[in-house]
Amino acid sequence: xxxxxxxxxxxxxxxxxxxxxxxxxxxxxxxITLLGPSGCGKTTTLRSIAGFIEPDEGDILFDQKRVxxxxxxxxxxxxxxxxxxxxxxxxxxxxxxxxxxxxxxxxTEAEKRISEAIELVGLTGLEGRFPKELSGGQQQRVAVxxxxxxxxxxxxxxxxxxxxxxxxxxxxxxxxRELQRKLKITAIYVTHDQAEALVISDRVVIMNKxxxxxxxxxxxxxxxxxxxxxxxxxxxxxxxxxTVKEKLEAxxxxxxxxxxxxxxxxxxxxxxxxxxxxxxxxxDLLMEKGSENTFQGVITTQTYMGNFVDYHVEVAGKSLRxxxxxxQLFEEGDSVQVHFRPEDCTIVEMKDVNQHETAHx
Amino acid sequence: MxxxxxxxxxxxxxxxxxxxxxxxxxxxxxxxxGKPFKFSKILIVLVFILVLTSVFIPILVAVLWSFVDxxxxxxxxxxxxxxxxxxxxxxxxxxxxVMRAITTSFIAAPITTAVCxxxxxxxxxxxxxKKFRGKGLAKLIVLLPIIMPGIVVAMSLGRLLNNLHxxxxxxxxxxxxxxxxxxxxxxTVTTTFEAxxxxxxxxxxxxxxxxxxxxxxxxxxxxxxxxFAGGVFTxxxxxxxxxxxxxxxxxTYRTIPTLLYSYLGYFFQRTNxxxxxxxxxxxxxxxxxxxxxxxxxxxxxxxxGKI
Numbered sequence: 001x002x003x004x005x006x007x008x009x010x011x012x013x014x015x016x017x018x019x020x021x022x023x024x025x026x027x028x029x030x031x032i033t034l035l036g037p038s039g040c041g042k043t044t045t046l047r048s049i050a051g052f053i054e055p056d057e058g059d060i061l062f063d064q065k066r067v068x069x070x071x072x073x074x075x076x077x078x079x080x081x082x083x084x085x086x087x088x089x090x091x092x093x094x095x096x097x098x099x100x101x102x103x104x105x106x107x108t109e110a111e112k113r114i115s116e117a118i119e120l121v122g123l124t125g126l127e128g129r130f131p132k133e134l135s136g137g138q139q140q141r142v143a144v145x146x147x148x149x150x151x152x153x154x155x156x157x158x159x160x161x162x163x164x165x166x167x168x169x170x171x172x173x174x175x176x177r178e179l180q181r182k183l184k185i186t187a188i189y190v191t192h193d194q195a196e197a198l199v200i201s202d203r204v205v206i207m208n209k210x211x212x213x214x215x216x217x218x219x220x221x222x223x224x225x226x227x228x229x230x231x232x233x234x235x236x237x238x239x240x241x242x243t244v245k246e247k248l249e250a251x252x253x254x255x256x257x258x259x260x261x262x263x264x265x266x267x268x269x270x271x272x273x274x275x276x277x278x279x280x281x282x283x284d285l286l287m288e289k290g291s292e293n294t295f296q297g298v299i300t301t302q303t304y305m306g307n308f309v310d311y312h313v314e315v316a317g318k319s320l321r322x323x324x325x326x327x328q329l330f331e332e333g334d335s336v337q338v339h340f341r342p343e344d345c346t347i348v349e350m351k352d353v354n355q356h357e358t359a360h361x
Numbered sequence: 362m363x364x365x366x367x368x369x370x371x372x373x374x375x376x377x378x379x380x381x382x383x384x385x386x387x388x389x390x391x392x393x394x395g396k397p398f399k400f401s402k403i404l405i406v407l408v409f410i411l412v413l414t415s416v417f418i419p420i421l422v423a424v425l426w427s428f429v430d431x432x433x434x435x436x437x438x439x440x441x442x443x444x445x446x447x448x449x450x451x452x453x454x455x456x457x458x459v460m461r462a463i464t465t466s467f468i469a470a471p472i473t474t475a476v477c478x479x480x481x482x483x484x485x486x487x488x489x490x491k492k493f494r495g496k497g498l499a500k501l502i503v504l505l506p507i508i509m510p511g512i513v514v515a516m517s518l519g520r521l522l523n524n525l526h527x528x529x530x531x532x533x534x535x536x537x538x539x540x541x542x543x544x545x546x547x548x549t550v551t552t553t554f555e556a557x558x559x560x561x562x563x564x565x566x567x568x569x570x571x572x573x574x575x576x577x578x579x580x581x582x583x584x585x586x587x588x589f590a591g592g593v594f595t596x597x598x599x600x601x602x603x604x605x606x607x608x609x610x611x612x613t614y615r616t617i618p619t620l621l622y623s624y625l626g627y628f629f630q631r632t633n634x635x636x637x638x639x640x641x642x643x644x645x646x647x648x649x650x651x652x653x654x655x656x657x658x659x660x661x662x663x664x665x666g667k668i
Contacts, residue, residue, distance in 0.1 A: 052563055072566045079567045085560035089582045098578070099568030150568065 002063045002076070002153035002186055003028045004049065009058035011044055011210075018044040019055070020210035029184040031177070033197040036207035037233070042190045045207075046156055049188060051075045062153060073102075078147035079156040082163065084139045086131040092142050093118070093127040099150045117149040120179065137168045144176065148183065155180065157189040161196065173200050194234045198222060206230050228348045231279040238282065238320045239348075244274040252342060259316040263292050263342040268350070277349035280340055282310075282323040287330065290339030299334045313338055420642060426635035453636040462620040463640060469531075469616065470599040473538040474546075477595045478588055480539070481546040485587075486580070488547070489554025500551075507544045511604045514541065519608040529613040537605040542598045546591035553587030554580075593652040597645045617641045 004026040011019040019041045026032050034042035047053040049060060051072030060067050067075055078099070086095050096117055100110040118124055121141040131139055140160060147155060157176070161169045177200050180187045191197055197204045198218040206213045206221060206229075214226045225231035228239060242257035253270055255262045257278065264278065297315035309329065311322040315338055322338065330336055429435045430444035453459050487493075488500060506514060518537055519528060527533035557580070565575045603618040611619050617637060624634040 050563075050567060052566075072563070073569045073571060077567065079564070081560045081564055083558060083560050085558065085564035087561060087565070087579065098565070098570075102565075102569040102571075102574055146564075146568070 004154055004186060004188070005059075005061040005064065006045075006049075007059045007061070009045070009048065009060065010056045011041075011048060011053060012056055017210050019048070022058070022207075022210070022212060024205065024212070024215070026186060026188065029186055031180050031187045031189065031200065031202045033189045033191060033201035033204050034207060035191055035194060035197040035204055035233075036213075037192060039209075040207040041210040042192075042207050043158060044210075046079075046158055046188060046190045049154065050077050050079050050156055076153040077156055078150040078152035078154075079158060080140075080143045080147050080160045082159045084131075084143040084160075084163075086139055086142055086146075088131055090130075091127065092123060092129050092131075092134070095131070095142055096146045096149050099146065103150075113149050113151070117145040120148065121145040136164050137172065140164065140172060144179070148179070148185075153186065155185045155187040157187065157191075159191055160189075161191075162193070169196070176200065198234070204234075206233060208233075224346055225279060225348055228277055228279065231346070231348045236282055236321060237279040237348075238285070240278040240280065240318070240345075242276050242278055244270045244272050244276065246272070259318050259320075260295055262345060264345045264347065265343045266347045268347055270347075270350075275351045276347045277351070278345050279348045280320075280345045282321045283308075284340050284344035285313075285320060285322040285324075286339050287311075287313075287322065287324055287328070287336045288339055289337045290341070292339075293342065293345075294337055294339040297336055297338045299330050299332050299336060302330065302332050304329075420639075423635040423638050423642075426632055427639055429632060431632075449632045449636050453633050458615065459620065459637065462615045462617050462637075465531075465534075465614055466600055466616040466618075466641075467644075469534055469538060470596045472535055473542055473599040474592045474595045476535060476539045477543045477546040478592065481543055481550050481591065482584075482588075485547050485550035485554050485584075489551040490557075503547050504544050506541045511541075515604045515608045518605065522609055528609050530610070531614060534606060534610040534614050534616075537609045538595075538599045538602055541602070541605065542595035545594035545598065546588075549591035549594070550584055550587040553584040557583050589652065589655065593648055597648060600645060601641065 004024075006022060006024040009019050009022040010017070018039075022041070022045060024032075034045060036042050044053060048055050051067070051070065055068065062076065087098065090098065093114065096114050097110060100113065105113070118127060121144050123138065123141050123145060126134065126138065131142065134142065140163075143160065160176070161172055164172060173196050176189075189197075189200060198221075201218060203215060204218055204221050205215050208229055214221055214230045216224070221230060222234055225234065225237075228237075231237040231239075240257050240259060240262070242255035242262060244253055245256045245261070246254040247270075248254055248263065251267060252263060252265050255264055255276065255278070262278065270276070295315045297313040297320070299311055300314050300319065301310075301312040303310040304326065307325070308323045309326045311324070311330065313320050313322055313336060320338065425442060426435075427449055428445040428447070429442045429449065430446040431448050432446075433442070433444040435442035484503070488496065488503070493499075515537075518540065522528045522533045522536065527536065561583075562575060562579060565579050570578065600616075601618055602616070603622065606614070606616050607619050607622070610616075615623075617640060621634060621637045621641065624630055624637060
């Protein structure tokens with residue numbers, strides 16, 4: 001229940017810059033995910049917010065109040081750790097009660113909040129168990145309840161689901177999302193799992209090498225990645241090199257590419273001769289004839305995955321990955337038409353600005 | 362365990378004659394090649410016989426001697442005494458010096474243990490939780506008192522305490538016992554400190570705990586099994602310590618082992634020596650058995666989540 005502002009945060013470990021001038025503004029009650037490969041600085045950022053790491057430069061503000069010098073035990077954050085970090089010598093109830101005891105919340109109030117939290121995460125009846133007597137999913141619920149019971153301003157999650165199996169992970173991420181919506185707590189969630197990030201967040205922050213690559217709603221970052229890194233990290237992408245050939249309409253352009261002429265829609269202002277990198281999602285490539293952007297190809301591999309079929313199709317010497325539902329099954333060696341809509345291919349990089357200037361002369 | 366498993370494999374698969382594991386075992390024990398299963402059994406029997414002859418039988422003989430009836434002598438060719446009595450027990454316990462030695466021993470052991478705990482906790486905390494240059498060396502230095510031969514430690518410590526006017530004092534005795542007992546304590550407590558995941562500590566701070574709270578609520582309960590294990594070592598060590606006590610505190614303070622030495626040496630009395638040695642051995646065995654049960658339970662209830 002607080003707005004979080006991070007201004008120009010820098011953290012170095014020796015020669016390694018873990019966070020490189022990061023700024024971020026998170027609204028009250030918003031669910032934000034920090035997503036990126038390992039070593040991208042997402043956990044360092046989270047631990048700086050919690051107060052475990054002292055940043056070298058920059059400010060962290062809760063509701064516009066600078067908290068840099070406030071130690072972790074005085075910050076109104078609560079964290080759910082990757083290993084759950086339950087206290088092994090305490091029962092479920094004592095684990096959940098720990099924070100309230102530390103904050104000296106009065107007995108009746110504490111009891112009320114503890115039983116609410118236990119009920120909220122569905123641990124009723126297990127209060128007297130020790131952590132080692134619980135399954136992974138149950139331990140995780142204890143960790144969540146232990147954080148929620150504090151009624152923190154900001155809830156922090158450090159890859160909380162990475163130790164669970166796939167089925168349980170899917171279930172828990174929906175539960176965490178619902179809990180957060182119900183309680184309207186500002187939440188920051190660190191993960192390297194892009195599917196988890198898309199499902200759970202209001203906005204996704206994609207990080208790489210200590211730098212924010214893109215911030216946006218899940219649909220934005222998936223459909224409109226602003227860089228090849230983001231397109232590749234979230235989902236899979238086919239990258240096609242091209243040159244701007246002709247302006248068709250205000251936002252529609254014709255590109256000359258390695259597989260042929262492609263019509264694309266973009267909000268970027270392009271100039272004739274610009275070199276660009278296009279990204280097309282495998283599921284946006286359709287194996288049918290369309291009115292535009294239709295190419296001839298040959299299937300080189302076919303992998304049946306049950307809910308979809310994964311193809312590699314060679315188009316003009318370039319291998320494209322296509323995912324289609326298994327309704328119409330093609331075999332390896334089949335000749336197919338490949339088609340995609342202009343709005344489904346995204347320009348993720350513009351290169352060689354110099355050349356475009358010379359083209360103008 | 363592992364070698365036993367490997368060795369059993371050929372028995373389970375008699376058709377499969379050649380296995381790489383056989384070659385490994387056969388390299389050193391070439392004469393046993395082809396019969397590895399039998400070999401592990403032989404080893405177990407050998408260890409069993411060794412323990413029986415070196416530990417169990419002497420204790421049994423001591424027990425028998427302590428209950429021998431003085432009016433009916435136990436002599437060749439009798440395997441067991443013809444008659445038993447409590448005479449020697451009553452006789453020994455009536456001796457002032459025996460009771461005094463027992464009292465000294467059982468006061469010195471808990472005090473030594475307590476001093477070891479108090480001194481070891483901060484050391485172990487730093488060795489187990491902090492990173493610093495020369496940590497490996499520090500760990501080695503801590504172990505020096507048990508790496509050095511006992512007589513070397515005893516001679517130099519005796520001289521030192523003498524210069525400090527602490528020889529022939531109870532404090533000197535405690536200092537000597539603590540010096541050699543504390544490495545065991547530091548060792549076990551350091552290991553338990555190391556085993557606590559940093560995230561558990563972070564979680565406590567994150568939930569609003571102060572440094573004092575973290576020590577009281579997290580560190581102490583979690584290292585308690587280590588303190589207990591170390592305590593068992595130092596307690597038994599102090600009870601059975603001989604050389605330091607002999608040099609530093611005898612004859613003013615006598616403990617059970619130094620008294621036993623005099624019964625076995627100057628005034629050899631097999632029956633009295635038997636009684637005293639049982640008084641010395643039994644508490645150790647009982648403590649170890651209790652500790653074993655307590656530690657198992659304690660470690661079971663302190664599994665660190667899924668780690």
